[in-house]
Amino acid sequence: MLDLRDISITFNENTPDEKKALQQVNLTMEKGEFVTVIGSNGAGKSTLMNVISGTLIPDVGFVHVGEKNVTSLPEYKRSKYIGRVFQDPMAGTAPTMTIEENLAMAYARDKKRKLRIGVTKKRKELFQDYLKTLNLGLEDRLSAKVGLLSGGERQALSLLMATFTEPNILLLDEHTAALDPSRAELIKNLTKDVVDKFDLTTIMVTHNMQQALDLGNRLIMMDKGQIILDVKGEEKQKLTIEKLLHEFQRIRGQQFENDRAILG
Amino acid sequence: MFISMFGAVESGIIYAIMALGVYLSFRILDFPDLTVDGSFVTGGAVAAISIINGTDPVTATILGTIAGFVAGSITGVLHTKGKINPLLSGIIMMIALYSINLRIMGRPNLSLLNESTLFTQVEGFWKGTGFDQALNGMLKTLGSAQVPSTWAILIFMIFVSIFIKLLTDYFLKTEVGLAIRATGDNQKMIRSLSANTDTLIILGLGVSNAFVALSGALVAQYGGFADVGLGIGMIITGLASVIIGEALFGKRTIAITTIAVIGGAIIYRIVVTLALRVEFLETGDMKLITALLVVAALITPKIIKSHKEKKRRQQKRKELNSTVAEGG
Numbered sequence: 001m002l003d004l005r006d007i008s009i010t011f012n013e014n015t016p017d018e019k020k021a022l023q024q025v026n027l028t029m030e031k032g033e034f035v036t037v038i039g040s041n042g043a044g045k046s047t048l049m050n051v052i053s054g055t056l057i058p059d060v061g062f063v064h065v066g067e068k069n070v071t072s073l074p075e076y077k078r079s080k081y082i083g084r085v086f087q088d089p090m091a092g093t094a095p096t097m098t099i100e101e102n103l104a105m106a107y108a109r110d111k112k113r114k115l116r117i118g119v120t121k122k123r124k125e126l127f128q129d130y131l132k133t134l135n136l137g138l139e140d141r142l143s144a145k146v147g148l149l150s151g152g153e154r155q156a157l158s159l160l161m162a163t164f165t166e167p168n169i170l171l172l173d174e175h176t177a178a179l180d181p182s183r184a185e186l187i188k189n190l191t192k193d194v195v196d197k198f199d200l201t202t203i204m205v206t207h208n209m210q211q212a213l214d215l216g217n218r219l220i221m222m223d224k225g226q227i228i229l230d231v232k233g234e235e236k237q238k239l240t241i242e243k244l245l246h247e248f249q250r251i252r253g254q255q256f257e258n259d260r261a262i263l264g
Numbered sequence: 265m266f267i268s269m270f271g272a273v274e275s276g277i278i279y280a281i282m283a284l285g286v287y288l289s290f291r292i293l294d295f296p297d298l299t300v301d302g303s304f305v306t307g308g309a310v311a312a313i314s315i316i317n318g319t320d321p322v323t324a325t326i327l328g329t330i331a332g333f334v335a336g337s338i339t340g341v342l343h344t345k346g347k348i349n350p351l352l353s354g355i356i357m358m359i360a361l362y363s364i365n366l367r368i369m370g371r372p373n374l375s376l377l378n379e380s381t382l383f384t385q386v387e388g389f390w391k392g393t394g395f396d397q398a399l400n401g402m403l404k405t406l407g408s409a410q411v412p413s414t415w416a417i418l419i420f421m422i423f424v425s426i427f428i429k430l431l432t433d434y435f436l437k438t439e440v441g442l443a444i445r446a447t448g449d450n451q452k453m454i455r456s457l458s459a460n461t462d463t464l465i466i467l468g469l470g471v472s473n474a475f476v477a478l479s480g481a482l483v484a485q486y487g488g489f490a491d492v493g494l495g496i497g498m499i500i501t502g503l504a505s506v507i508i509g510e511a512l513f514g515k516r517t518i519a520i521t522t523i524a525v526i527g528g529a530i531i532y533r534i535v536v537t538l539a540l541r542v543e544f545l546e547t548g549d550m551k552l553i554t555a556l557l558v559v560a561a562l563i564t565p566k567i568i569k570s571h572k573e574k575k576r577r578q579q580k581r582k583e584l585n586s587t588v589a590e591g592g
Contacts, residue, residue, distance in 0.1 A: 084456045092456070094449040097445060104442055105439075113443055114438070114440065115438045117438055118438060119437070162456075
């Protein structure tokens with residue numbers, strides 16, 4: 001479903017700030033695979049996400065979604081196939097617009113936007129059905145402005161908006177990091193449900209190791225712009241935080257420097 | 265007095281269409297578009313020169329509107345494709361349009377006095393209906409000594425403005441309209457939902473300036489002339505209408521805000537007309553009055569709000585003190 005081949009990208013080339021953000025990264029994902037990505041700050045996780053979403057174009061290498069080569073396709077064209085949830089709960093929704101209007105915009109993701117009414121009666125019912133699955137009572141607040149919702153509610157809505165059109169790929173960029181523990185837990189569970197329900201091919205970046213172990217059926221660890229560990233299936237089920245840290249030390253021969261990752 | 269107020273409402277309603285255009289760029293797209301000063305004249309210039317060359321007024325007005333759409337789109341292209349700052353894109357276009365408008369008209373001023381305009385046609389049709397006598401009769405029984413020469417323009421413009429308002433409301437509810445609103449609200453989000461924000465900004469500015477140019481075309485025909493300097497400060501007039509309207513009539517929904525903007529445009533004209541009746545003020549002071557109006561409209565709601573908040577807090581403290589006193 002997703003195929004990254006020999007992706008390299010360097011920022012500020014030929015300056016003292018030169019940074020090889022990704023170095024010949026290869027990643028192939030089957031339909032329905034759910035990969036969690038961990039790594040310290042600056043490991044290249046976000047760059048990887050941005051290369052897939054089209055926010056960044058790699059210096060070399062190819063990105064394939066399904067059979068399609070999307071390497072040089074601009075972000076807005078690619079997002080027909082790719083759903084995204086951002087870290088910032090404010091980033092995924094339009095605050096001055098209502099819940100139903102936000103959903104209508106997400107609904108139009110894989111269609112051509114036309115001069116027809118966005119929120120029809122029929123669509124409202126559809127949106128209500130989807131909102132019910134969140135169990136947050138949002139189905140009764142269709143015409144409330146999204147700016148009035150709490151961070152957790154907005155993130156739940158973002159998650160729904162990113163997924164209910166069943167995109168080929170779902171990108172989750174630390175989407176629970178800005179929430180309090182109970183809301184983060186809620187979003188984590190919603191993520192699990194929705195990915196299972198639509199059988200979505202998902203990549204989730206997280207700083208929370210426990211979350212990376214709990215969710216998904218494949219785990220990759222990144223460091224210095226490379227994928228240094230790739231664990232699937234049964235082997236992944238048996239992983240623990242200790243084992244992960246041990247693996248990292250074995251591969252890199254150094255202490256895992258990121259406190260946040262350990263504390264998570 | 266009554267006649268000048270009548271005139272103020274009449275022209276206010278014509279300028280309201282321009283204010284709706286400004287609302288689209290400033291509020292919906294969050295794009296401070298200064299093209300308005302130029303595109304307003306472009307609308308008037310194209311309509312005037314077309315009429316003088318024998319085009320029928322309806323077509324001439326539509327041509328003016330289209331010219332405004334093109335001007336706005338170019339501002340959009342400068343900003344999105346040329347990556348020029350929004351304010352600067354608008355200023356560049358405004359300056360460019362000044363020369364273009366002169367070229368369109370051939371000279372700085374065109375008179376439409378003896379031409380058949382949209383309004384002379386409407387008045388001609390209206391005279392046959394006999395509504396004027398009825399309405400003026402009503403006014404006289406109400407005790408008004410003076411009566412307007414015709415109600416045609418006012419009634420016609422109410423219909424046109426309401427039509428444009430409803431069109432705007434509908435447009436902003438369509439899938440394209442929702443995406444345009446989201447572009448002004450959260451670009452990152454709508455791009456992640458497969459919308460091309462560049463195209464949406466270009467389209468939005470096009471429609472905004474089409475409204476502005478339509479208003480310009482109507483103002484030229486209403487006043488009987490097109491002048492290259494007609495658009496100076498137009499953006500502030502538009503902004504004043506939007507801000508006054510929102511402050512007085514609210515902005516809870518799109519439909520409320522668009523009618524509020526029309527109301528704001530009318531009230532703005534009335535205030536300016538009243539101000540100009542003050543003895544020591546001259547016509548030339550109008551821009552200064554406008555500037556002061558905008559400042560007042562921007563600051564007053566904030567002062568009122570903070571005053572209310574202060575009062576509320578005082579009230580709360582008083583309540584708390586009294587309960588403590590009772591308890592103690």
